[in-house]
Amino acid sequence: MDDPIVEYLAELRRELRCSRRRKNVLVAEVEDHLRERTAARGGGETAAREAISTFGPSDSLAKQLSGSGWRLWTAFHWYVYATMFGGLLLILLGSALVLSVLPGTPFADESGSHALRLWRDCTAYDPSGECIGTWVDRTVSAATVAGVLLIAAGMLVGAGHWVLRRALLDATDAQAARRLFHMGGSATLVGLGLLLLVSGLFGRLASDEGIGGHPVWLALSSMVLLLGGVLYVSGRRNRRGRA
Amino acid sequence: MPMTDRQRLKGNLDLLLLCAVARGEAHGYALIERLRDLSAGTFDLPEGTVYPALHELEADGLLASRWTEASGRRRKLYHLTGKGRRSMADERQAWNSFAAAVQAVAGGV
Numbered sequence: 367m368d369d370p371i372v373e374y375l376a377e378l379r380r381e382l383r384c385s386r387r388r389k390n391v392l393v394a395e396v397e398d399h400l401r402e403r404t405a406a407r408g409g410g411e412t413a414a415r416e417a418i419s420t421f422g423p424s425d426s427l428a429k430q431l432s433g434s435g436w437r438l439w440t441a442f443h444w445y446v447y448a449t450m451f452g453g454l455l456l457i458l459l460g461s462a463l464v465l466s467v468l469p470g471t472p473f474a475d476e477s478g479s480h481a482l483r484l485w486r487d488c489t490a491y492d493p494s495g496e497c498i499g500t501w502v503d504r505t506v507s508a509a510t511v512a513g514v515l516l517i518a519a520g521m522l523v524g525a526g527h528w529v530l531r532r533a534l535l536d537a538t539d540a541q542a543a544r545r546l547f548h549m550g551g552s553a554t555l556v557g558l559g560l561l562l563l564v565s566g567l568f569g570r571l572a573s574d575e576g577i578g579g580h581p582v583w584l585a586l587s588s589m590v591l592l593l594g595g596v597l598y599v600s601g602r603r604n605r606r607g608r609a
Numbered sequence: 610m611p612m613t614d615r616q617r618l619k620g621n622l623d624l625l626l627l628c629a630v631a632r633g634e635a636h637g638y639a640l641i642e643r644l645r646d647l648s649a650g651t652f653d654l655p656e657g658t659v660y661p662a663l664h665e666l667e668a669d670g671l672l673a674s675r676w677t678e679a680s681g682r683r684r685k686l687y688h689l690t691g692k693g694r695r696s697m698a699d700e701r702q703a704w705n706s707f708a709a710a711v712q713a714v715a716g717g718v
Contacts, residue, residue, distance in 0.1 A: 394683045399638045399656060401682060422657045430661040538668045 370414045371400045374424055381428030383436045388536045392431050396421065439534045453523035460516030463509045526553070548601025555594030562587035618652070622662050623671075624704060625652065627689065627697040630672060634688040637663060663687060671696050 375393050382389045403417040404410075421427050490499030533545040566583030618625075629640045629647070641659055644652045666672040671693035677684050689697070 391685075395637060395660065395685045398636065398679070398682045398684050401680070402638050405680075420656050422655070427657050430657055431664070538665060541668055 370411060370418060371397065371404070374400070374418050374421075377424040378428055381425045383428070383432040385535045396427075436535055439531065449523050449527045453520045453527065456516045456520030456523065458520075460513040460518075460520060463513030463516065466509055466513075545601065548597060552594045552598035552601065555590055555597060559587045559589075559591030559594055562590060618654075621704065622654075622658070623666060624697065624700040626659070626662055626666060627671060627693055627700070630687050630689050631694070631697060634686045636684050636686050640687070666693070 375397055378396060379389055379393050382392060384392070400414065400417045400421070403420070404413045407413040407416065485504040486501050487504055488497035488499050488501055490497070492498045529549065533549060534542050537545060562583055566581060566587060569583075625644060626640065629635070629643050632643065635643065637656070637660055640663070641654055641656065644654060663672065667674060667687070670690060672687050673690050674685050674687050677686055
């Protein structure tokens with residue numbers, strides 16, 4: 367490589383610790399500066415080397431330009447591996463459970479497994495809506511439910527990992543703290559809201575009362591979900607306002 | 610630049626950069642030249658200091674930027690935001706009070 371600027375930029379790119387997108391932005395900005403300064407001093411290799419010297423060694427420049435969020439992100443590298451591994455494990459386990467109950471597959475367990483009642487249906491109703499036939503349970507294999515839940519949990523863990531990486535990788539300390547607050551708060555509230563909603567829903571279905579009326583759990587979970595949504599949106603607006 | 614000047618500069622770098630950008634949208638190289646010219650060569654700032662400071666100001670919402678094309682290269686131009694303008698006014702006020710206080714003590718000796 368003959369051009370010292372190209373060589374310097376390649377070193378800088380290697381040393382930078384941030385997302386590829388941010389690397390492109392930083393390198394383009396430094397290159398523009400170096401080329402302009404070199405041209406202003408008559409061009410040539412000597413002028414290029416002189417321009418490079420004003421930036422200092424590529425490793426120290428990279429350290430100054432890299433976002434501190436990257437350091438925060440890599441500080442949790444065990445967490446990163448754990449979430450990736452955990453998410454994958456949950457998906458595999460869930461898939462195995464679902465496959466085990468699919469009829470006609472080599473994994474199918476014909477001996478039967480515990481069944482969960484999802485719904486009760488009546489074979490006949492009178493005009494007033496009263497059941498005059500017999501109640502039939504609509505069931506699903508417990509293994510299927512567990513499998514689907516595990517796959518969903520694994521995907522959720524993976525999505526959380528990806529979102530956190532995006533939010534932290536190029537962030538400054540102040541930005542990282544703000545983003546962690548917004549994301550952690552909204553994720554907790556949405557999780558709690560969903561838990562209330564699902565548990566309330568299943569509770570009502572299991573007790574044969576239906577989900578009519580104005581149950582407290584529905585209002586409560588909606589409120590918690592709404593709060594989580596508001597916190598998330600305020601975090602997004604905050605980020606967009608600063609971008 | 611002597612070490613004492615560098616230390617003095619460190620606390621005022623944000624104000625200097627905000628004031629330089631306030632004179633008109635510019636890219637990093639032009640801002641460094643502008644600071645050097647306006648200070649008659651006193652503020653010959655190293656690039657490795659200026660760019661991280663510009664990025665920090667941008668991350669804090671005091672500066673905003675846009676990309677343009679110049680001489681076949683991509684160029685990042687910085688401009689002041691409303692928040693940046695308010696921050697610059699506050700910092701300038703604080704600097705004027707501080708400088709006046711130093712002058713009041715040191716100037717009479």
